[in-house]
Amino acid sequence: MTAREYPAELTVQPPPLGELRLLAGTQPLSLTEHISRYGPIPRLAGPAQLIAEVERSGLTGRGGAAFPAGRKLRAVAEAARVRARPGRAGWAVVVANGSESEPASRKDAVLLALAPHLVLDGIALCADAVGAGRAYLCAGHSGSTRALAAALAERDRAGLSRIQVQLTDTPDGYLSGQETALISVLNGGAPLPTFVPPRPAEKGANRRPTLVLNVETLAQIGLIARFGAQWFRSVGAPDAPGSALVTVSGSVDRPGVREVPLGTVLGEVLRWSGLSRSAQAVLTGGYFGTWLPLPGASAVPVSEPGLRAAGAALGAGVLAVLPEAACGLAETARITGFLSWQSAGQCGPCRNGMPALAEAMNHIAFGRPGRDVLGWAQQLTGLLPGRGACHLPDGAAGLVASALRVFAADLTEHTRSGPCQGAAGAPVLPVPAAPMPADRSMR
Amino acid sequence: MSGTGPATAIVVTSSTPLWYATRATGLVALVLLTASMALGLLSSVRFERPDWPRFVTLGLHRNLSLLALAFTVVHVLTTVLDSFVSIPLQDAFIPFISSYRPLWVGLGAIAFDLMVALIVTSLLRTRMGLRSWRLVHWTAYLCWPVAVLHGLGTGTDTPTTWVLVLTASCVLVIAVLTLWRLARAWPARPLPSTVAVVLIVVTLIAGGAWLHAGPLAPHWSTRAGTRTAHAAGVSKAEHGISR
């Protein structure tokens, strides 16, 4: 399937200069504006061309796992080729994941609002590349379904709809956007993770090879297909090419979503958002992420390899800054309580270990912890990782371990004289309220 | 069979070693099946002691099931080979087609088929998927009582005291363990558990009543469908005894 030719008066624009790529402005782009800014969706020689270009670009997934996008494309294309029934095209499925269940992240919502057509281009291109006959665009409360439906209708009228894209509302819940949980929802099941194997690339939605990509990744693919891998790599770092969207929040003057070249140091990224001098730490990745001290970690590059070297990760691109006056242990305790509430409850270690971890953190943050509580918390952080069907327990364990490390001074004060002043203050990081105990039984 | 004098003599001289073998292997198979079922129930309630780990229960359960099948196979073979009553091999697999006590032998065929299914699926357990294996394994709850009924209905030894005591002990063991199993399941699923308990109690009472009015009452062999010449031979002995 190929793109239709556009009217001659619309010329193809040169690639966007400078470092703003995905987010070209502050207003949503209509289809005509989108085409006038980026050019029409390119006509490629064949599916292999896109896959090769994405592989050359070094694009990694922007949903949190940072898996090489080219490799995922190739895996799904191969699985679809092997399992497709002869004469039946369109065996695979593309899922655009804009669920954004991470409370501290807003980048997917902003991208879907401002540049929905980039995402839809990415979907169409990937569908061609893997041989998919249908696609799902999953947005939670993060994307307006009506605006997306309007964008799809626009493309329909312009004759650009090469594939049926079904809009789906991701249900509430921290795990709903997780890859296998989302596929479970699409298959009519509960929003709970499933055991892997089989991977979605082998057997996902409707038991077909399914390509699940974050909406930002798909938008990047929409650009790579137009301007090439070289162009993509012209910005960013050699080990982390391209740009990425980050959500900066907390004690900064200009919180919000920014597009940054990967590899820019943390201090600079935060300065762009108006970093207040009194920041003590930053939570990177998401609520399942890691604390880094400020200004100590200012020179850490904002990229997957850069953050990993510092014991953190880019994750969902969350950078939540903690002011000096707040208590990192209290924030962590609240987040851990939230994560524990959000557990699917399917795996013993998580079902048992997460409430224990939340309780221990509560004691550490709001009580006067003795050495046994601290020892127990440390033991739990070693006991949880790698023992669940998803990475929720890993994330919580990593969060708590980093908090105990980064806020060691607060920890000493708490053990000596109970909770500090900051612990009694208002929460900095927004944590949805947990239901009353009775509600829990409804899960 | 109780009785003295000439009637007993008729019974003794008309039986063959094969008939003894059939009855013996049948009873032993029932005991082994009961033991296997008991261990299966113990496993389902996660029974464990410091000197009796879970894998002992599971290992014994597997071995006793295989033994039970072996004895049942011998039981079937001796029955088929015994020329006194004509029971061809297919009667052991296809229920209710036998000319001798069709219902009761048929129950034996059902129990035998289920045993084979249970064991074959358990040997292929890791290749089957848990749900299908579990579905087949639930038929154990059908297999065992059917085997007991088959024994009571077909068995010529049923009226003897020690056989009754043996069968009653087997029933008691399984009833108690099943109630234990249901008690474990009750918190999560009160309704099905209660229904199951009621069913068990009703079955026990009905079973007892049937036993009293059936195999333990006179002329059972005729009522059970022992045909013509065989009936003459066996009921003659019974008449002799009841007099």
Next chain:
Amino acid sequence: MSQSQEAASRRGAQRQSVPRQPALRRPQLRVNPIACEAHGVCIELLPELITSDQWGYPVLRTGAVPLHLEDLARRAVADCPTLALRLVLPE
């Protein structure tokens, strides 16, 4: 391994005179945490490789299953009441 099994593996090795893979891939234990219901049979059978956490759930030792424990590992996989334990070849 029984004598017959040893003989069989010797014959197998002789048949494979040209190895297809540079190194033998040894199987590893993996547990499906959703299916696992903490029956603990695997922990009893393979204490060298599987220990219990305070809630009865298995903690697997990382790495390949040693040759002398492979039979026991296969038995543990077959005996798991919920078929949660598996032996997999690493990718």
